[in-house]
Every structure is written in structure tokens, then in C-alpha cells.
Amino acid sequence: MRSKKNKTANRSSIRVAAAHRLTNARHIAFIPLLALTLIVWVIYRVQFKFPVWFDETIGKAIFFGLPVWLYISLTRSKTIPNTFAPERLEPGLLLGVLVGGIFGFAGTIAGLLRQHVIVQAVPLFSSNLFWQEFFLALMTGFWESLFFYTWIMVVIQEKFYRWSLVNQVLLTAGIFLLFHLPNIFLRFSPQTAMVEIFLLFLFAIGQAFLFAKSRNAYALMISQAIWGMVLLIHTR
Numbered sequence: 001m002r003s004k005k006n007k008t009a010n011r012s013s014i015r016v017a018a019a020h021r022l023t024n025a026r027h028i029a030f031i032p033l034l035a036l037t038l039i040v041w042v043i044y045r046v047q048f049k050f051p052v053w054f055d056e057t058i059g060k061a062i063f064f065g066l067p068v069w070l071y072i073s074l075t076r077s078k079t080i081p082n083t084f085a086p087e088r089l090e091p092g093l094l095l096g097v098l099v100g101g102i103f104g105f106a107g108t109i110a111g112l113l114r115q116h117v118i119v120q121a122v123p124l125f126s127s128n129l130f131w132q133e134f135f136l137a138l139m140t141g142f143w144e145s146l147f148f149y150t151w152i153m154v155v156i157q158e159k160f161y162r163w164s165l166v167n168q169v170l171l172t173a174g175i176f177l178l179f180h181l182p183n184i185f186l187r188f189s190p191q192t193a194m195v196e197i198f199l200l201f202l203f204a205i206g207q208a209f210l211f212a213k214s215r216n217a218y219a220l221m222i223s224q225a226i227w228g229m230v231l232l233i234h235t236r
Helices: 002-026 030-047 052-075 086-115 128-159 165-187 190-214 217-234
Strands: none
Touching (some): 030 052, 030 128, 030 165, 128 165, 128 190, 128 217, 165 190, 190 217
């Protein structure tokens, strides 16, 4: 009886190992494509100065959306598009509002304490400018959630399946930060840049854990959009 159990366990282990080897073979293009995208993205950020609306819609559609589409076409991955499945929309929106609200509340309090201002009611939602900025924040959340989590983190978890979740999260957050470094150093002084890097890294870690728990891209998109709007309001 024990011998049969051992043989069954061995066959199961062999099948699992074969499946992981197949997965690794399918993801062989991941690192070269990611490295190429990073190089082209850095050149784009450093050499070209387009309006924010162009960067967050057309620019990121090209540099973030196109590589993901190409990767899905090459690998026939179903895991990546499944994170945007229609049935995930409603729970994702609710979870995103909850998490984004927590981020937003914490960011608002921190901004108020730092600036030493008095809180006053402002009808932000009646402003056309607010909705324009919120649309751009949604675009940012969509393209970055698609690129960094539904593609990069999904592949990391499949390719490096033996790693702990913490290591997978840290690698994902590190790549997220790496892509944002050019813009940070172009916009901020060295001292301010260090603070921005620290906050952005913490945010990326939080988003990665949220994605690992929910596998819902809508939640990430909404939470990032709300966080972006808080930063916009309290850093001007």
C-alpha cells in the first residue's frame, strides 16, 4: 500500500515538474521583452516632453499595452486577461474604492499635517477639471495595473513559483519603481526624489499584495486612480 502511494506521489511530482518546465519555456520571452520595454520607455521619458494627457493615454497604451498584447499573442496566456474578466468588475470596483479610500484618507491627513492648513469643504466634483484629471488617473491606473500586475506579477508568480510571496511582491514592486525612476528624477530635486521613491515603493508593495489576494485588476485600477487624485490635490 505504501509503495503504491509513493508511486502515485512520484507520478504527481513528475507531472507538476513537467508543467512548470512547460510554463518556464512559455515565458522565455518575458525578460528580453521586459528589458526592451524598459530601455525604450526610459528613452521616451528622457528625450520627449509630451503633455500629461498624451503620456497617460496614448504613450502608455503604446509602451505598456502593446507589450502585454504581444506577450498574450505569443504565449496564448489565459491567466493574464482573466484578471479583467467581466465577473470581476463589480467586486473589483468595490474593493478598489475601499482600498483607495483608505489610501486617500491617509494621504489627505498626511498632506494636511504637513501643510498645516484648515480643512474646508470644496465642491471638487462639480469641476470639469476634476473629472478630466480623474479620467487621466483612471487611464494611468488601467495601463499600469495591466502592465505591472496582470502581466509582470502574473508571470513572476508562474516563472518563479518556488519563491515566497514576499520575494515575488518585492520583485514586482522593484520593477514598478524602476520604470518610474526617470520621471521622478526629472520632476523632483534629489532630496524630494528620495521621499517619492520610498512612498512609491510602499504603494507598489501594497498593490502587489492586493493583487496577490484578489487577482482583480479593476481593484488595482480604482485604488491607484483614487491615490493619484489625492496626490494631485495635496501636492500642488
